[in-house]
Amino acid sequence: MQGKSQYNFDFFSFACPDGFKENIVGYVKDLGNKSLQFLHNNEFNVYENGELVGKTRRYMFERPRGFLTKNQNTYYASIWKGQNHLIYPLNVKDSEFYYLIYQGDKMIATIKIDEFTTQKSEYSIYAINEADADFLFIITTLLDFQNLESFDSGNTYTKPSFVSDDLEYFKNKFDPNFIDRIKANN
């Protein structure tokens, strides 16, 4: 990226198949054996020298938890220079937080949150060497940026919304040895 490319971004809400309603967009999508209610979507576009090269959509959905309560979770679908990716936030062992990046059925990167506080955030990206570093850097900052609730409501941070590891659909995406393999080959 440095000295190679100039990127510009834009970021907006988009309509779901059932139509757009003031900050609430609802439709049901079947994820494996789970039917989930989708609530709201954002789209993030990346332009390289004026040409659209990346498009990332955030999907927020909720699932029942107990009698009256619901969990809200998030995942991302991203196209970068013609390649499709899915990005899953995952909480492992209650204290380790990751984003898993898949290209098709292959995990190409794991982003580990090293620190996330009100004034500072740091991430380590472990990726196969063939992965696009520009994409990984941009998507990491997008993920961090989206954890900011709102710039015009006191500049406060919210905690990242992570899928708990009891949701099998996401848990099965985690490879506990992936980071060690990347470290060994670095």
Added chain:
Amino acid sequence: MIIKVKQTQSYANSVGVSVNIGKKTIYESDNKGIAYEAFINDTQYGKIFFKPAKNYLYM
């Protein structure tokens, strides 16, 4: 490949000027935003600067 990404400027501490009426930001100067830097093998790889209330911008 291992990439380290750090937020190097938080929005609250950025040096720009913003004007708020109620909860709505109506003006922000060009330097108000969030900055990130990436490093590969301790060498700076790139910088990203997000500006709220406008299109977000890479610098």
